Amino acid sequence: MVLKDLPLSYFAPIPLFALFLIASSCTTSTGARKQSDYDPAQSSNAEFVSSRPEEVIAPLTEDDAVFSPVPRRFLGLEELRSGPTAVRVRMARAADLENFGRFTQTEAMTVAFASMIVVSGAFGAAALPLLGVYAAWGSIFFGGAVPGMLAFEKHRQASIAEAIAKVDLPQIVQTALQRRLVSLLGESITAPSSDLDIEREVEVVILSYGFLWNANVPDTACSFLQAEIRLTIPNHETQKDWVYMEPSRRSDDAPPAYCSYSERLFADDSALARQALSDNAEILASIVARRLESSQ
Amino acid sequence: MKPVALCAIMALMWCAGCASTNVVVNSSSVAPVTHQPESGSISRNVGLLRRLAILPARLEFSPSNGKQCFESCDWEQLTLDVAQDVPKYLTEWRGYEVVVLDPMVADHASLELPGMSLDDLVKELATFAEQRSNEPPKDEIGQCLQAITKQLWVDGIVLIQGSVSITSKLETGLGLALAASGYGLLGALPIQMVRIGSKFEADIFETRTGRLVWASVYSSIGNPFAAPPAAHTLMPQLLDPIEPALPVTMTHIIRQPRSELME
Numbered sequence: 001m002v003l004k005d006l007p008l009s010y011f012a013p014i015p016l017f018a019l020f021l022i023a024s025s026c027t028t029s030t031g032a033r034k035q036s037d038y039d040p041a042q043s044s045n046a047e048f049v050s051s052r053p054e055e056v057i058a059p060l061t062e063d064d065a066v067f068s069p070v071p072r073r074f075l076g077l078e079e080l081r082s083g084p085t086a087v088r089v090r091m092a093r094a095a096d097l098e099n100f101g102r103f104t105q106t107e108a109m110t111v112a113f114a115s116m117i118v119v120s121g122a123f124g125a126a127a128l129p130l131l132g133v134y135a136a137w138g139s140i141f142f143g144g145a146v147p148g149m150l151a152f153e154k155h156r157q158a159s160i161a162e163a164i165a166k167v168d169l170p171q172i173v174q175t176a177l178q179r180r181l182v183s184l185l186g187e188s189i190t191a192p193s194s195d196l197d198i199e200r201e202v203e204v205v206i207l208s209y210g211f212l213w214n215a216n217v218p219d220t221a222c223s224f225l226q227a228e229i230r231l232t233i234p235n236h237e238t239q240k241d242w243v244y245m246e247p248s249r250r251s252d253d254a255p256p257a258y259c260s261y262s263e264r265l266f267a268d269d270s271a272l273a274r275q276a277l278s279d280n281a282e283i284l285a286s287i288v289a290r291r292l293e294s295s296q
Numbered sequence: 297m298k299p300v301a302l303c304a305i306m307a308l309m310w311c312a313g314c315a316s317t318n319v320v321v322n323s324s325s326v327a328p329v330t331h332q333p334e335s336g337s338i339s340r341n342v343g344l345l346r347r348l349a350i351l352p353a354r355l356e357f358s359p360s361n362g363k364q365c366f367e368s369c370d371w372e373q374l375t376l377d378v379a380q381d382v383p384k385y386l387t388e389w390r391g392y393e394v395v396v397l398d399p400m401v402a403d404h405a406s407l408e409l410p411g412m413s414l415d416d417l418v419k420e421l422a423t424f425a426e427q428r429s430n431e432p433p434k435d436e437i438g439q440c441l442q443a444i445t446k447q448l449w450v451d452g453i454v455l456i457q458g459s460v461s462i463t464s465k466l467e468t469g470l471g472l473a474l475a476a477s478g479y480g481l482l483g484a485l486p487i488q489m490v491r492i493g494s495k496f497e498a499d500i501f502e503t504r505t506g507r508l509v510w511a512s513v514y515s516s517i518g519n520p521f522a523a524p525p526a527a528h529t530l531m532p533q534l535l536d537p538i539e540p541a542l543p544v545t546m547t548h549i550i551r552q553p554r555s556e557l558m559e
Contacts, residue, residue, distance in 0.1 A: 179336070217532065255391035255543045260536055279338045279540075286337065286545040 069252045071287075072241045074295040076233045080185050085200040087181055089174040092207045160211075163270035167277040170206060176285035177204065184293055203230040204288055209280065211273060214247060214259055221266075222247040222259035223276045229288055243287050245280060253287055314517070319537045321428060321511035327504045328451040331547035338546065342500055342510040343539040345452035346547065348386065349405075349444055349503075352398040353378045354418050354457040359464045366463045369524045374460070376400050377527030382456055382498075385531050391541040395448050407447045409440045422457050425499040425508055432506045445503040449552040452503060456534075458496035462524055493517030494525045496534050512537055 181202065209225040224246040231239040245254045258276045265273050328344045355375055362369035379398040386392040396404045397414065409417060417440050424433045432438060444453060463471075493516050500510040514534040516525070 220532075253545055255540060256389055258540055259389055264536065282338045283543050283545070286334075286543065290545040 068242075069244070069250065071251060071253055071291050071294075072239075074231050074239050074241070074292060076236045077292060077295050079233045079235075080200055080202075080292075083200055084198065085181075085185060085202060086198040087174065087178050087202050089170045089177060089204045089206070091170045092205055160266050160270055160273070163266075164210070164273055164277060167274050167281075169209060169277055169281045172278055172281035173204060173206070173285050176282050177202070177288055180285055180289035181292070184289055199232070199234050201230070201232040202288070202292070203232070204228070204284070205230065206284075209277070211265070212247070213262075217259070219262055220259050221262045221273075222257045223273075223280060224257055225280045225284060227284055229291070231292075241291065243284060245283070251287070253290065255283065315515065315533065317512060317514045317533055317537060319510070319512050321499075321508055323430070323507065323509040326502055326509050328502075329445055329504050329550070330449055330451050330552075331542075331544075331549050333542055334546050334548065337542070340539060340542045342452070343541050345392075345500065345502055345509070346541045346544070347393045347395070347450040348452045348454050348500070349395045349397055349448050349450040350383055350386075350454045350456075351418050351421070352400070352414065353382070354422055354455070356459040358459070358461040364464045364466070365524070366465050366468045367524065369462055371460075374524060374527060378456060378458075378531065381527045381531040382454070382535070385535050386454070386538075389532075390535070390538055391543065393541075394454075395450055405448060407444060409443055411436055412440060418455065421453075421455050421499070421501065425455065425457075425497070425501075425511060428508070428511070430507065433501075438506045441501065441503050441506045450503055452509070453501045455499045455501070456496065457499070458494065460494045460525060461492050463492055494530070496530060498534050498538075500538075510538065 205228045207226040207228055209223075211221045211223055214220040214222050225243075226246065227243045229241045229243065231241075233239075242251070243254060244251050245257050247257045247259060250256060258279070260272065265276075322341060324341050326341050326344045328346065330347050333340070333344060353375065355371075355378065357369070357371045357374075359365060359369075360371075362371045379396070379400045383394040383396050383401070386394050397407070398404055407414075412420070417437070420437050421433075424437060433441075441453065444450065495513070495515040495517075497514075498510075498512045499508055501507065502509050512534055514530070
């Protein structure tokens, strides 16, 4: 028997068989990356996001690392009214896309079952000697299809990261926080300037923000944001407090992290995701202002 | 022709279980009762209704006797799961404060309504929601909503209603008999694909005016062999489109008037 004499229908199931193999491997690998295994410093996701790199802040001390959801009371706030107070917001690292798997479970299972149905029918119809032909074709298509699908997934993640990078989160926090603190503390609030020797400063350092794949609920992603508040006042040591808005932990005065199905979240150029990031920025500013207000 | 017809049905069954969630009502003019939103904060519609009272769910099942299902159906458990999962989702995922009125839930609130029972109010609201009207409801319903506002101090009321149809043992037996006759199955399967499935609706009414301000519909049909739905996967599907509640740090809380507290 010569290969060229075989009808084309004998070769039709081979690409689907290859897709089945790919889908099977993708189904097992989706969600395999755990959040604890993720090292943002080594992740290649960061390169997809344009950012203004800031100096790396000092690592938290052992005491600081103990999570407390209860906001602290700041001391010496009456000093803020007695002179110019700078408000500064900066970012510690680029936006993150954490724990993002490859294909969604729905996509992987759809390809797997479609392939199984067609391939099983084809095998029933074909003679066993053709199995060798299928294996040869399968390996050819497997070698070509896998890089193609990986490239597609990389492109999708890059598109999401690019859309999210359009949200200038530190600037939104800066503007919102200044607006709130002016109404709280009066006209003594100023923007940071290197020319002025500022003794009073409210600084917000955004430690991390972005979206992470929710391993507990299939095909959902959640926003996360973690920030540090630093208050510098004369005759006081720098006071710190933290704001957490994450699926696994959140401050008492923070709302739950926004989670939604990835189909909705990243549709229309990630419109909903960008809205969630903007809202998080406004919420962070309101939390900082409210903590300062309640400490007075 | 017969293999083509069978392949067409197999293709339809492959697509079976297609589910979708659609927001059918989303009003932009929503007024809360329990707080004043700060000006210039983030945009919210139904999210302004931070405090919600959740009415008992109104569910219908077919077959009504769970023992007649082809696969095991525990309708009581599903009803209890819905009653527990809806407040859990709204509080833990979207940041709302909820007051549960369903007696099946342990920490439920009780209240007195003028002129009708809680079950009657649920039926009236379900009928009113179907109209998809922008107008306030009739006076009887409005008075009940005012009573809920005074007694519970909430911005909105949530109503969950739905229907679930599962293939029964009798239908399965008839289906097998039709299959033995050849073409008989081709007539029965499409009918079952349309009939079997789930449809749930979540409606939110603002208590200030009684208007329907938000509604979401989830439907899943097409799979004649579908298992009974699970509430922990169903409620996220139904409520996912709802926007988060306005955070408390962006509001000025209005305390419940003392005169209403003393009534």
